[in-house]
Amino acid sequence: MSELHVDPAASRLTIHTRAVGMLARLAHDLEIAASELRGVARLDGDAWTAELFVPAAGLRVAGVLRGDRVDPDALSAGDRRDIERRIRDEVLQGAAVVEVRASGATRDRADVRVQIGPGSAALTARLAARDRGEGAVGVAGSCQLSLTALGVREVKGPLGAFKVRDEIEILFDLTLRPAAG
Structure with a gap:
């Protein structure tokens, strides 16, 4: 068994995130980036388990999505x-860390559990793993996560004019390296 960080x-x-509703055009679709990540994966042949921790304080609004392009200058500092x-406060319900636990019998699919505070949701993610040299492994993929399944109340704009679509898209490209030692 080997361990990668x-x-x-x-x-x-x-x-x-994507806005929906009668006045969704007045809302912003957003890209939110995790500026801090920590985690570990344990490999045993093709089987593996992994844990990823995303501190809530490290979640930053990268910008407004215009289709698939991010406009980093569309929001004021105050809006961000x-x-x-x-x-x-509202989506993560005060939780300090988003915890993600995943496992798989092969390197192209993951069974995932996401937990924030008392809420958790299960999902499946498709993965693309590749060798990045010097013992490092890259793992990329995406998945849909239901806010309702996590126990998150509906996120709405003023007077309910729009809301954030329940399904948010998570995209990741992680580099895992052997522990320095």
Whole structure:
């Protein structure tokens, strides 16, 4: 069995949210980036288990999505701070860390459990694993996560004019390296 650790400087995790509702055009679809990640994967042949921890304080609004392109300048600093505060206080319900546990019998599929505070949701993710040299492994993929399944109340705009779609998209490209020793 071997153990690999997430290299936070070479890893990326983003969340895409989409607005829906009568006045959704007035709302913003967002990309939220995790500026901090830590985690470990344990490999046993093709089978594996992994844990990933995403500190809530490290979730930052990267920008507004225009289709699949991110516009980093579309929001004011005050709007960014307000959205980040709402993510921590309302969506994550004050939880300090988002915990992700995953496992698989092969390297192309993961059974995943995401937990924030008392809420948790199960999902499946498709993976693309590749060798990145010097014992490092890259794991990329995406999945859909239901906020309702996590126990998150509906996220709405003023007067309910729009809401965040229940299914958010999680995209990741992680680099795992052998423990320095």
